[in-house]
Each structure stands twice: as C-alpha cells, then as structure tokens.
Amino acid sequence: MQTETNPSGTSTGATSPELNTPVSGGIAATAPGQLRVIKRNGTVVPFEGSKISVAITKAFLAVEGGTAAASSRIHETVAKLTEQVTATFKRRMPSGGTIHMEDIQDQVELSLMRAGEHKIARDYVIYREEQARKRAAKASLSQETQDAANAIGVVQADGSRVPLDLERLHTIVSEACDGLSDVSEADILDEALKNLYDGVTADELSTSLVITARTMIEQDPNYSYVAARLLEDNLRAEALSFMGLANSATHAEMVQLYPAALPAYVAKGVELELLAPGLLDYDLELLGRAILPERDKQFTYLGLQTLYDRYFIHSDEVRFELPQVFFMRVAMGLATEEADKNARAIEFYELLSSFDYMSSTPTLFNAGTLRPQLSSCYLTTVPDDLHGIYGSIQDNAMLSKFAGGLGNDWTPVRSLGAYIKGTNGKSQGIVPFLKVVNDTAVAVNQGGKRKGAVCAYLETWHMDIEEFVELRKNTGDDRRRTHDMNTANWIPDLFMKRVFNDEEWTLFSPSDVPDLHDLYGKAFEERYAYYEAMAAAGEIKLFKTVKAENLWRKMLGMLFETGHPWITFKDPCNIRSPQQHVGVVHSSNLCTEITLNTSADEIAVCNLGSVNLPQHIDENGLNLTKLRKTIGTAVRMLDNVIDINYYSVDTARNSNMKHRPVGMGVMGFQDALYKQHMSYASEEAVTFADRSMEAISYYAIEASSALAAERGTYSSYEGSLWSQGIFPVDSLQTLVNERGADYISANFDQTLDWPALRAQVQQNGMRNSNVMAIAPTATIANITGVSQSIEPTYQNLYVKSNLSGEFTVVNPYLVSDLKERGLWDGVMVNDLKYYDGSVQAIDRVPDDLKAIYSTAFEVEPRWLVDAASRRQKWIDQAQSLNLYINNANGKKLDITYRMAWYSGLKTTYYLRSLAATGTEKSTIDTGALNAVSNEAAEPAPVPAACSLDDPDCEACQ
Template identity: 85%
Template sequence: MQTDTNPNGTPAVNTPVGQDATTSVGIAATAPGQLRVIKRNGTVVPFEGSKISVAITKAFLAVEGGTAAASSRIHETVAKLTDQVTATFQRRMPSGGTIHIEDIQDQVELSLMRAGEHKIARDYVIYREEQSRKRAAKASLSQKTQDAANAINVIQPDGSRLPLDLDRLHTVVSEACAELADVSESEILDEALKNLYDGVTARELATSLVITARTMIEQEPNYSYVAARLLCDNLRAEALSFLQVADNATQSDMTQLYARALPAYIARGIELELLSPELAGYDLDMLGRALLPERDLQFTYLGLQTLYDRYFIHSEETRFELPQIFFMRVAMGLAVEEPQKNQRAIEFYQLLSSFDYMSSTPTLFNAGTLRPQLSSCYLTTVPDDLHGIYGAIQDNAMLSKFAGGLGNDWTQVRALGAYIKGTNGKSQGIVPFLKVVNDTAVAVNQGGKRKGAVCAYLETWHLDIEEFVELRKNTGDDRRRTHDMNTANWIPDLFMKRVFNGEDWTLFSPSDVPDLHDLYGRAFEERYAQYEAMAAAGQIKLFKTVKAQNLWRKMLGMLFETGHPWMTFKDPCNLRSPQQHVGVVHSSNLCTEITLNTSKDEIAVCNLGSVNLPRHIDENGLNLDKLRKTVRTAVRMLDNVIDINYYSVPQAKNSNLLHRPVGLGLMGFQDALYKQHLAYGSEQAVSFADQSMEAISYYAIEASSELAAERGAYSTYQGSLWSQGIFPIDSLQKLIDERGTDYIQVDQTQSLDWPALRSKVQQNGMRNSNVMAIAPTATIANITGVSQSIEPTYQNLYVKSNLSGEFTVVNPYLVSDLKARGLWDGVMVNDLKYYDGSVQAIDRIPTDIKAIYATAFEVEPRWLVEAASRRQKWIDQAQSLNLYINNANGKKLDITYRMAWYSGLKTTYYLRSLAATGTEKSTIATGALNAVSSEAGAPAPVPAACSLDDPDCEACQ
C-alpha cells in the first residue's frame, strides 16, 4: 500500500480505503471470493480486507501524530471503525458480490462522520477530491505524450538515471493548481513534457514546469501562483536535501516536514556561521509547530523568485531556507531580546507570513544572522574639512556594506573658489568629492545582493548648486559627473517664494555664511537677507546673484533631462519635526521619506516596515480593528530593531539609541483602491488616502506611547513636540504660520479621537521620536504581490525587470472585472499588449473600468499630489512620492512641483516619464516570454526617462 499526503498538508494514504487502478484493498476477510472490488479501470479483484485498519490508522496518524498518548485512542477507534465498515457490507451482501471502490470510500467517510472524527473526515474528503483531479489530469494527456514520457529517464543529482516519475509530476502540478480558477493541470503537463528528452536532468525537469506556467501568466494571472508553487517544489528539493530532512517532498508533506526542518536549519546555519547561535536558545519544537505551510501558497511567481534569488540564506549557492522558515528566522531575530521570546517570535511570524505587514529589506536580509544590520536608512552631515570629508566617505562604505541606503548632506562643504586658510589656496568645491562618493557606492555593492546606493543633498543657496544639478548629465567633463549616485535639492521656502514672485536669488559659499545651514523658517529668511545686504556692501566677496526663476528652470530642466536632482523642501521638514528642540534636519535619505536630525556627532538611522493596506480592506472598507492590531505588533517589531541592530559606525548607534526613530509606512495603496472599485484620479481616492493614513498615524502613535509605558520614553522626549501635545496634524499649523497663508493650501480635517490620544501620550510619553514614513517598498511589495507603496499602477500588462530577472506582470483585478463582464479573452490580451497595458483605447471596455484602471501616466499629477498632501498631514516624517507626467514639458513640471510645495509636501522622489520601451506585441505562441523592446509602436520617449525598476529604489525596501 502506498502513502501520499493530503492537499492541506497532512500525510495521507494513496488508497485510504479501497484501491486505485493498480492496488487492491479490502475489508477484514469474510469467506474468500464472497466479496470483490471493482477498480476504476474496470478490473475486478478479490475483496481482501487486511489493510483497511492500516489505511485508517495512517490517516489518523497524519492528523493526530504518533504520540504515546494518542496511540491507544487511535488503535481502539480504528478497530471500531473497521468493524463497522465490515459489518455494513456483510449485511448488504451476505452471499457475496461486487463493490465499487467509490462505494467503499463513501462508507468509510460516513463512518468517520458518525464517529465524530470530523477533522479526519474533512481531510479524507479533500484527499479524494485531489486524487480525482489528478486522475482527470492524467487521463487528459494525449497517449502520444504519455508514451513519450514513459521513454524518458531523468538524471538525478547524484548522477543516477531513473525513469520519469509521471505520478509525482501529476501530484506536484495538481498541488500547484489546487483551488485556483481557470488554470489547467493537463495543459501545463502537456506543454512541459513536450520539451523533455531522455537524459534530462532533474533541475531541467523542474525548470521546464516553472517556465511553462510562466508563459501562461499573461493569459491568466492565477498562473503566477502556479509558477510560484512549482518553484517552491524546486526549493523544497534543494533545501530539504541539504538539511538531510527529506527528498522529493510535496507541498502536502510540509505539515510534518516544516517542524522537522526548522531545528535542522538552525543547527546547520549556526554550524556554517550564517546564523546567530542565539537562535538555538528558542523552543524550536514549539516554533516548528507554529509554522503554517499553507502560507507558501500565497506567493506570486515574482515574489517567490525574488526571495529565492536575493533573500534566502544559502551556502555555496545552495538555498536551504524555506519560505516559512525564512519568516520565522526574521521573527526570531526580532524577538531575541523579548522576555517571552518564543511567544513573541510566533506573533511576529504570524504577522509577516500573513503578508499583513512586511519588514524592510535589510531586516529581512540580516535578522537572526551574525551581523544583524536591520536598519534601512542612514543620514549624514559632511563637515567642511578634509579629514571629515573622507571620514564621511568611509562611513558611507561601512554602512553600505551591510545594506544601508545613504543620504549625505553636503551643504557645509565650501564652494568652488572659496579660500582655504590651511594651504592659502582655493577650494575645488564639492564636485570632486562627490565623484569619489559615486565610485564608493559602485565599489561597495552590499555583498552583491543589490547595488550600493547614496543620495547627495545640497541647499539651493550653495554656490556650487548650478554645477551640482548637472552631475547626472551624459555630456560634459566626465570627471565632474556622477552617473551612479542620486542627487537632491534641499530647497528653503524663501527660494520658492522668490520663484513665485520673480525675484533675485543669491548664491554663497557656506564658509562665508556658516549659520544658514542650521536656520529655517523666518530665522533663515532674516539672516539670508542680512547676508545679501553684506554682499551688496562688498563685505562678502564670493557670491553670485541669479534670477530665482532662471535657477528654478535649470533645476526643472535637469530633472526633465536626467531625473535628478529631486525636489525636497527644507522648511516643512524642520518646522514639523518633533525633534527640532535637539537639532536640525539637513537632508532626507536615499528615498526621500526620512527626515531626521544630523550633525557631526550624529548619523541619523531609521528602521522601516510597511503595512499591507489591501490586506486590511474588507466588504465594509478599511478594517480598523485589524489595522490597529497589525500596527501595534509592527511598531513593537520596529522598536526592537533599535536595540538588536548591528551598527557599523558609532555615531549611528549613539543617535539611534538617543531618539529611537522608526518609520512605519504602507504599501498596496492602489490595490486597496481596486478592492473598493475606486479610481486613483478621484476625490474618493483622495479621501481614502486621508482616512487610511489618519488611522495608521493614530494607531502608530498609540502603539509607541503604550511601549513607552512598558519600556520607558526615549531619552530626548522632554521638549519635543510630542511632549508639548503637538502631533503631526498640529504641526501643520506651524508650517502655515511660518510660511504665510499666501503660500500654502492644505486640508486640516480630522475624524478620530485625537484629544484622548494626546492625553495618553502626555501620561506615558513616546517610545520613539519619529514613528511614520512611507518608503518605496520596491522589493517587499514584490514579495507580497501588491503594488508598490502609494504608487498608481504602472501598466496593466508589462514586463518587470529587476536583479532577479524579467517577469510578466498582469493586473489581476482588471482581469477579474473583465471576466465578470465576459470580456477577457485572447483578443483582449493582444489589445493590452498592443496598447502597452493601457485600457483607454480599447473600445469594448466600459467607461467605469477605464477610470478605475487608468495607469500611472493616465492619472493627472494633481491627484498624486493631493493624495500625498492628505497623507503628509498625518506623518511625522515624509513619503517617497514618485510623480508621473505624460508628455512632460517645462510648463507641466513647473506647475506640478510648485503645486507639491504649495500643498505642504516635505519631499518628492523620482520624476517618472514614458520611456522608449513597450511590451513586445506578440503572443505566447511564439514560444518566448514578452520582452521589453524598443519599437516604433511604443510611446515616444521623454528625455527624463527614469527606469521604473531602478534597483536604487530598493535600498529602503
């Protein structure tokens, strides 16, 4: 008798009662020949009977385990059930006769239910359905294909040759397709088997299945889940073999094998010096039992392939970390200093593995390892001396080595032509040093996991600003270009006012105006005017006066041409900072969402994670109870990062322990709109942006305050805006007062009970100086299968390229809505490909669907800015806001970026515009996946074409 596993993960029996086409099973023997069984292939065999009790016993053991306590009960129950089934057929056929296999299985199912063994019966029913699907899939294969399969031998990893196991292929593909609509097991098998040959390797066989499913994704999004599950089969073979736990396990085997694999994984990881020995101190049996193998089925192909390529622990290119073990490793790494670390690890694991929340990439990379560098972003201020400059560059290298994204403030460094007293010479300005920074980012590439990434910030009054904005140009002296790093303008409000008013602007060297670096608001405006007067009087020799609008146009022109420097705004970042009593925000980070103080003694650090917003949408809209629960656990996880974190430079540790900032954000905003059938370009979407961010803000502040009651407030809490009862929503008024009402228009409405929360914070304090920031989530959104951060959909059908390869992406929500209206077919796929993922030009698509599924370049930028403005009022830091502008020109950019400042935004991120690429206009009949190719039918290029999949975006998440 053969054994197998149930689809829900419990080992079962291939013929639990009765037999299939090759095996006979019967009931306890009566007189020989009296009862016979009709098999499914029509043959008749003796009704034996000696194996029925064994079959049912195995079914019980699969569910209840083989403990001594269970053994006695199982033995007695199985004996009783066997007698009942036997008696039933003896009563029906006292003189003998034939019984169909299905009748026997029906009777066993009925007996289990009558005995109250509902879980066993449920698994039994599921198993029967699964076996039925497998038989149907096998029967649907052409005879030619089956004959060809019988002639194939597969070369195993050890070099041996074994006949192709068609039954196992059926099992694997059947499990991959289980409970997914509109996918075909037989099509996958037929197509995959066509590409096999005698002597194919086991790896090639597995790859053939995955590739076959991949080619079908554009026709049916559910094939993305099929491909992921087939990839997971490859991973199981690789990991479980390496751990010496099992060979050729199927998904249904993992209910038992995950619990066995966890301790083996921890032991091997520690032995290989890849994991921290502290992980061995957990109750691994308890944690192993908590693993949920069914959550392996949640992954899309892009998500699991990304984890496989770049996140899973490996030794000599062998991945031995399985998906649920990966999440448990991260959870254990974050709970290691908790008093009840086993319970907390399970709590953290359940949150991560559910995809309700995801930690940032550095945390996923490094939690539980020997060097747990878990933080995402580091901000530094570069001092104006040679030792300090090269010290800052060394800090960049050390921080980048362990997966940190960097933001450098260069405003203090004197400008080109400024006097150097030590050498009695003149400065070469900041550009030569930035060239070194650029090359350092290239050289230190985070262990090959992703590119090193850094962004340089410069204030708009710096004398080198005109050359700074040209750093990314593709023309000019290449020694004064930085093609591999990012740049950002750090813009004072006074400059924007002068742009609006058509006034002059004066550029200075910071060596002549050193205090401007630390000033903002009215204090900056007053001191800047004094310096201008001094320059006019001849008291400052090195300066330059330009038209503010001309410099603004040059900044926009370079943004249009190169995508850099980004536009970020100094005054709102500082006027609304909770920590303005102990320092100044001199820049943002690599992805423009972090706004923390920096100085020569403090390198700001931020720890990131994101709520998966669509996972908190139900039929009634935003589920506030679930959101509150998620946020509470997430903030605890983020706070734990601060104490566990590995700090490669002391200034980072000092700063992080002093202020304890974290950045809780969100992802999947577009998916959340889809689930509510809301168009991104609508007032309803703007209102949802407001509502959802208010709730996250409220619960995050509440969670940090509760942690303060448990663990103590952060050390610089007194004097902060928090201690004054000024929350982010309240600090918005400070910006309005300082800037003046002529230069800002923002919504200040609120709906939750903020006075009650202020009272709680006044009583408990805050555990974290900063709590919220919306990061790009480029890779963790891929992992969880949702849209990035607050981004609108790029295209409804396209090929995504990143460091893991190229992946066909099709909008599953659109496909679902089109299916509901009978509009999804091969013609629609071809139309989407022809129109580069846009639905607007497809006549048969209804108007309401066109509005909901407008792509990023079809949504007016004002909607992006307005939604961001509504979020910004609730956030104590900032948000990574990409702006999409179709057919960009100077006027559109001018209006959009003025509007961003006028709407109270703190920062903006990439300018996105259409590139000269499009989805290949072909079908899978060509035998090739859609490729990104340049062609005449693609949209016309815009000079500022920035890659949507720039890996630098992934430095934060």
C-alpha cells in the same frame, strides 16, 4: 485531510505505502469465500480490514493531531469503525465476492457520520472530491502525451537514470493548481512534456514545468501562483536534500517536514557560521509546529523567485532556506531580546508570513545572522574640513557594506573659490569630493548583494548649486560628473517664494554664512536677508546673484534631462519635526522619506517596514480592527530593531539609541483602491489616502506610546513636540503660520479620537521620536504580490525586469472585472499588448473600468500630489513620492513642482516622464514568454533616471 481509503484499505495520500501487489493478469490470488477489491485501474486485490484502520487513523491524525490525550480516543474509535465497515461487507457477501473501491470509501464515510465524527467525515469528503478532480485532470492528458512520457528517461544529479515519473509530475502540477480558477493542469503537463526528451536532467524537467506556467501568465494572472508553486517544488528538493531530510517533497508532505526542517536548518546555519548561535536557544520544536505550510501558496512567481535569488540563506550557492523557515528566521532574529521570545517569535512570524506587514530588505537579509544590520537608512552631515570629509566617506563605506542606504548633507562644505586659511589657497568646492563618494558607492556594493547607493543633498543658496545640478549630465568634463550616485536639492521656503514672486536669489559659500545651515522658517529668512545686505555692502566678497526663476528652471531642466537632483523642501521638514528641540534636519535619505536630525556627532538611522494596505480592506472598506492589531505588532518589531541592530559606526548607534526613530509605511495603495473600485484620479481616492493614513498614524502613535509605558520613553523625549501634545496634524498649522497662508493649501479634516490619544501620550510618553515614513517598497511589494508603496499602476500588462529576471505582470483586478462582464479573452490580451497595457483605446472596455484602470501616465499629476498632501498631514517624516508626467515639458514640470511645495509636501522623489516605448504586436498563440517588449517596462525621464524596479538602486528595495 491528507489520506484517502482505497479499495484494499490503503491510504492513497502522499505518505502512504504500497500495500498490495496484484498477480499477473490483474487478479489477485484469494482463498474461496474471501472478499476482493476492484481498484480503479481494474486490478483486483484481497480485502484487508487492517488497511482500513491505517487509513482512518491517518484521517483522524490529520484533523486532531497526535497528542497523547487524543491518541487513546482515536485508537478506540478507529477499531470500532473498522469493525463496522468490515462487518457490513461480510454480512452482504457471506460467501465472498468483489467490492469496488468507491463502495468501501462510501461505507467509511457513512460510518464516520453515524459515529458523530462530522468534522472527520467532512474533510474526508472534501479530500475524496479533490482526488477525483486530480484523476479527471490526469485522464484529460492526451494519449500522445502519455505515450511520449513513457519513453523519457530522466538523468538524476548523481548520474543515474530513472523513468519519468508521470504520476509525481501530475501530483506536483495538481497541487500547484489547487484552489485556483481558470488554470488547466492538463495544458501545463501537455505543453511541458512537449519540451522534454530522453535523457533530460531532473533540473531541466523542473524548469520546463515552471517556464510552461510562466508563459501562461498573460492568459490568466492565476498562472503566476501556479508557477510559484512549481518553483517551490525545486526549492524544497534543494533545501531538504542539503539538510538530509528528503530528496524531494510535495506540498502535502511539508505538513510533516516543515517542523523537522526548522531545527535542521538552524543547526546547519549555525554550523556554517551563517546564523547567530543564539537561535539555538529557542524552542525549535515549538516554533517548527507553529509554521503554517499553507502560506507557501500565497506567493506569486515574481515574489518567490525574488526571495530565492536575493534573500534566502545559502552555502556555495545552495539555498537551504525554505519560505516559511525564512519568515521564522526573521521573526526569531527580531525577538531575541524579548522576555518570552518563543511567543513573540511566533507572533512576528504569523504577521510576516500572512503578508499583512513586511519588514524592509536589510531586516529580511540580516535578521538572525551573525551581523544583524537591520536598518534601512543612514543620514550624515559632512563637516567642512579634510579629515571630516574623508571620515564621512569612510562612514559611507562601512554603512554601505552592510546594506545601508545613505543620505549625505554636503551644505557645510565650502564652495569653489572659497578661501582656505590653512594653506592660504582656494577650495575646489564639493564636486571633486562627490566624485570620490560616487566611486566609493560603486566599490562598496552592500556586501555583494546590490550596488552601494548614496544621495548627496545641497541647499539652494550654496555657491556650487549650479554645478551640483549638472552632476548627472552625460556631457561635459567627466571628472566633474557622478553617474552612479543620486543628488537632491534641499530647498528653503524663501527660495520658492522668490520663484513665485519673480525675485532675485543670492548664492553664498557656507564658509561665509555658516549659520544658514542650521536655520529655517522666519529665522532663516531674516538671516538670509541680513547676509544679502552684507554682500550688497561689499562685506562678503564671494557671492553670486541670479534670478530665482532661472535657477528653478535649470533645476527642473536637469531633473527632466537626467532624473536629478530631486526636489525636496527644507522648511516643512524642520518646522514639522518632532525633534526640533535637539537638532536640525539637514537632508532626507536615499529615498526622500526620512527626515531626521544630523550633526557632526550624530548619524541618523531609521528602521522601516510597511503595512500591506489591501490586506486590510474588506467588504466594508478599511478594517480598522485588523489594522490596529497589525500595527501594534509591527511597531514592536521596529522598536526591537534598534536594540538588536549591528552598528558599523558608533555615531549611528549613539543617535539611534538616543532618539529611537522608526518608519511605519504602507504599500499596495493602488490595490486597495482596486478592491474598493475607486479610480486613483478621484476625490474618493484622495479621501481614502487621507483616512487610511490617519488610521495608520493614529495606531502607530498609540503603539509607540504603549511601548513607552512598557519600556520607557526615548531619552530625548522631553521638549519634543510629542511632549507638548503637538502631533503631526497639529504641526501642519505651524507650517501655515511660518510660511504664510498665501503660500500653502492645507486640509485639517480628521475623524478619529485624537484628544484621547494626546491624553495617552501625555501620560505614557513615546518610545520612538518618529514613527511614520512611506518608503518605495519595490522589492517587498514584489515579495507580497502587491503594488509598490503609494504608486499608481504602471501598466495593466507589461514585463518587469530586475536582478531575478523578467516577469510578465498582468493586473489581476482588471482581469477579474473583465471576466465578470465576459470580456476577458485572447483578443483582449492582444489589445492590451497593442496599446501598451492601457485600456483607454479598447472600445469594448466600459467607461467605468477605464476610469478605475487608468495607468500612471493617464492619471493627472495633481491627483498624486493631492493624495500625498492629505497623507503628509499625518506623517511625522515624509513619503517617497514619484511623479508621473505624460508628454512632459517645462510648463508641466513647473506647475507640478510648484503645486507640490504649495500643497505642503516635504519631499518628492523620481520624476517619471514617458519615454519612447515599444511593444511587440504579437499574439498570445506565439507562446513567447515576453510577448510584451521589455522596453515598455521601464519609463524614464531620460537614460539616467531610475526605472520602475531598478535592481541597482537601493531606493527600490
């Protein structure tokens, strides 16, 4: 409901004109016997019935719209109601007199009810109440504040000077606080106005409001929404003025402006060569009407600021993309090849803008643009020849240019000291080439949006492995160090068995044992033993024998010291791969969640998106009906990426078109636990990880199979595990058989009707070779305001730093629970600061809440591994699993990573060990924005490790 009838019949909504001007002395000149109206400010104006007609008409239009069918009925009804209201007062005061504004509104409301227009009347009542609340909040401003405001002039962008519009400021702040509990409009205005001065610029005025709300986030998490809505006011002014639609707009006015903004935006974007001309082929008026302005209110401040800084389309640093237009642009970009692209664009928009699912960063960056590079991950194998090596580095550069994250398999390249037949010399090994890869990643920085990001993988039997694990050290010959790239160990099961059995391990050059690269499982073990026998017999000259446990300890030592190389496992990635009939998985990707085949002819590509898990939790737990609907649309969007995607390298196109892999992931796992009052460190949470991933797996496979029935199977489907009726949960048994039951702990529980789904896949096939992978999601989780990926909460109160600045983060679930028990106050805020966001040492926090709100370093690593193991049985690829270890030492690392392998995990990601932190022991009353020290916001193994939200790391996007 957008309008309110004032005493003179004037609509007082944002779009209503001023209708009456009182004469001097506050009394309007009227003829004898004429009715007059007392306004709320005490002035008196003539009564005009026609103005009541305007207000009631707007009320009807706000509810029923302005269709031709409704127009005739509205006109007749309004005329009748206006006549009734006017006649009532004339009958009461035949000789004239004064009526108060509230009396007229009461009569309008009563007439609507008597006419049976109950919905209009209900919205009218709600709107009147809201206006009353706004007036009360305005009245609560101190006289000092109001007097100060009257003395302030604001300098506009064109240099002109206007009086401070306190009325508009109040409207904006009131809208920002609408529907939020425990926030104060008056406090925001009072504090913001204290920081203003005569001659303040319009930009400074807007910034003052936003910063004021930001400083209050630690008082209550709802102020994050307030800050976001105040920021939106700035965004609206910037975008709408650039497109020539308006100089500014309130949230209420966007109901009318959003439909006009979409076609104006597309036209401007195409004109500036920033958007694909094909977007003009959509029914932009239809799509504009489908936009839901109220979804602008979902953003936290961190989420909206991140979108503004890094995602919105801009020209000369002017962002002219509004939040809902942004989601519609992405939806249109993903629907361009659909038969009914308008309907599909609306479907995709509704899913994205609801935050139920979010596409990955490259998709959000580039959908609908001239070069739609929408894929997240690229995996390559580097061949053992100079032309191939530098060709691979060139591929890295081209893929990185358009925001792709890279995983390079370097195992085939011969080691240091290996013979080079062409020159009759000896190889310098892989390290000098990795130095070039490192510098290329720095030079080609993903289109200027973020640093290039690459991860090099090497198998544990490679002769260069000992130098490889030291690449990130800060000491030694800097020419043999790579400080800007990531590294990962690609570990065969046989090595882990020898670690467990305290046996020796032999290192080789791949030029002497070339087939080991493509072997795994029992075949690898047999061939490796054969080569060891050859070495022992003197038939292989270049080799080295070490104790497996010593090499393992060195790996863990470097992981602790530098954060690299990560620990990933070759055999489970291959033994459980649906595509083992057409190739081998030689590495994972930049974020360790993708496990796809690579070769000299194929660069693997994966396209990612994530389900927002807490959005699918209700009072009964996981809402399977909603989850199924979300995943059905999301898998379709992911499959569309493959055909729309811009491929800068032909081998990537060939691979992606042949196998069509996608990666459906999840974010907000910790939030989903909070909504169910579960502790991460509990069997309940492990079971929920199992059940939720089972459902996601089931519906993702179902959706891909349905697409196969509609669009056909992927071309290499025949012979895949899918075609044999072997699903991810079935391949877990294969891993047990290959590895041996003594070396693995596996859970095979299941709850859904998997035989029925196998029958569906046998009939329809699969559209995608792979359908699941859990990515880190740090940035898209920021956008949607949930915890990233499958991560536990870092702290309950801290400051997050990224490219968009520093943001106070308060755990809203903890605050809500403390409020229910009467425990949330300034003292609690100060206690959380003092104890670095932990509740464990705060005596008045009940034990049940201490368990639920344990932070990442207060959760034993075994719970992270157990939950990940239960998920892994359902996933055809892998998961980006960070491990948090408090007071880390060699023994803890050894136990944790052995447990990860023993539990059947395919990969692990960053090691997070708690470094020294500092927190300002300040109070909330200081007003300092970052009262929690930023040093406490970024745990790291040692300096080189990735922070919780490293803006330079593609892995965190």
